[in-house]
Amino acid sequence: MSRYRKILKTAFASLLLIALVSFSNNVLAADGEALYKANCASCHKPDEDGTGPMLKGSRKREPNPEWAYKWVNNTTAMVETDPYAKALKAKYNNVIMSKFDLPKEDIKAILDWADAYTPPPPPGGGGAAGAPAEDNSLLFGILTLILALVALILLQVNSSLRKLSDEKDGVLRAEPVPFYKNKVYLMTGVIALFCFGGYKTINAAIGLGRMKNYQPQQPIYYSHKVHAGTNQINCLYCHSGAQDSKYSNIPSVNVCMNCHKAVKEYKGVDVLVREDGTPVNGTAEIQKLYSYAGWNPVTRTYDKPGTPIEWVKIHNLPDHVYFNHSQHIKVGKQNCQTCHGPIQEMGEVKQFSDLSMGWCINCHRESKVDFYNKETGEGNKFYSIYEKFHNDIKNGKMDSVTVEKIGGTECQKCHY
């Protein structure tokens, strides 16, 4: 019994020791990471050159393993005297690292952490692409065809049987008229075609000049799904003009480069495909952006003249319609998605709404304005002048004011 207890004790002690050792290791690694994030992360990356060189293996590249410890505490003096520091300064566009008064063990913890660093795997994994949605229309088509065939056979059988029974009973009937000479059939067919043709003609005539579902190929495959969906970038980050002007501006190349200076290749989880099913190489599309911007990702400088990207305009209103983005976004507080649809789920953008006049008017009839409440002072103060509505609300005749009520469907509001 005591022997077992001894073994148990030893086992417990060793387990404790192992746990302790591994735990303390974790503490060290976490410390290195925390120190790195607090001090170094704005310029250095563990496994890639950024504003400064990558930290991984730095002690192997440097003249001697102790060099880094001297350098961090004494950058300003060493950059003038030390040949390796001079070379680094020249390589990184004459940017000199700030001096940090870190003790040697902290620097060691940072560099140890960087040496052991492995980039985290992309969440979700590459192979987990969603299966394409099953298209049931083919199945239904085949079923309909089979049923129609069965019906035809049954009709045939029915007429044969009747003929047989007629012969048996000795009843004489007139020879049946073939269906293409049957006046009832012909007339039904003509009326059906007239209705169908008329419906199609009118729809096509209304559709002239409307561009719903227009989805052109753009010079760069830019996925709103990746940027606005997965990465959660606000629409107004790039289209900042939408809140200030008539136009929602197409971002200039420098806005793209705000992030793409750092994002050099596409490693995201979303699979990039065009509408016709051809796969897109995200990294090659970022390279296209670099060539438009004249950016050299190796030297991190703009070394060529940039050219604007000629994006294809999708949403177009005729010359005789006035539409102002800022009015709808700032005052009306509308979401972009109200008119542009689920943009954050679109790979290539398509026109979601038909931008017809009926569509505008419908929304103006239904949308409520941020009407000024005289008691609480809430709402847009501009509406304080609408005396009649204020009285009607007070007397309970109406509970809210729509855009139409304040003149949002008058012709001259948009056509002038």
Next chain:
Amino acid sequence: MKRTKFFTVIATAVVLVSCGGGNDKPGKIYMPDMTYSRAVETYALLDSTKYTNDPAQIGEKIFYNSKPVIGTMSTSDLPPYTLSDDSAGYAQSAMVKNPLPPLDGKDSAEASRLFNINCAICHGAEGKANGPLATSGKVGGIVNLTLDQYVKLADGTMYHSINYGKNNMGSYASQLSSKQRWQIIQYVRMLQPKATATEAAATTTAPAADSSAAAKKTK
């Protein structure tokens, strides 16, 4: 006779149906001049036989490059920032004072909105370098604005960095007006720890010294 009529109707129907077409073309329109504006509108391609953006061709064609005339400024914005985009300008920027009065309730809501649109994507809504692009590891080298070294960073230096960009960060001059940039700096001060923020207003020390002081603090 009847049969030919019947087939004509079918043929017409087929033609009408096939008018649909693919989605990569804008489709048919009644009047091109009305649908596609002939006036000088944003992003409209100018007639290259009449207009030019090359100053050498002034006289032969109408010069138009849609840029403001050099030396002019917007009447609705603050005076332009004059320090140059180099290390000398960066050093001098600490002396520049924030021209705006303290944020009132409405302005701080607007500054918060602007910060969340333009900055929070990397720096995080609390300024702790935990925005979506930072936590997913897509953009590296994002600054935690609540660290002591940035609390002590002068307003002017922060403006310089927003105006011209710094390291991985690009310039925000094209997205935010000068007033909005200063407002965002005021909002960043609100996010930063309070006790040290008051010191920051007084201090104008050089950033190198700041970072060493910050390093001492983080130990």
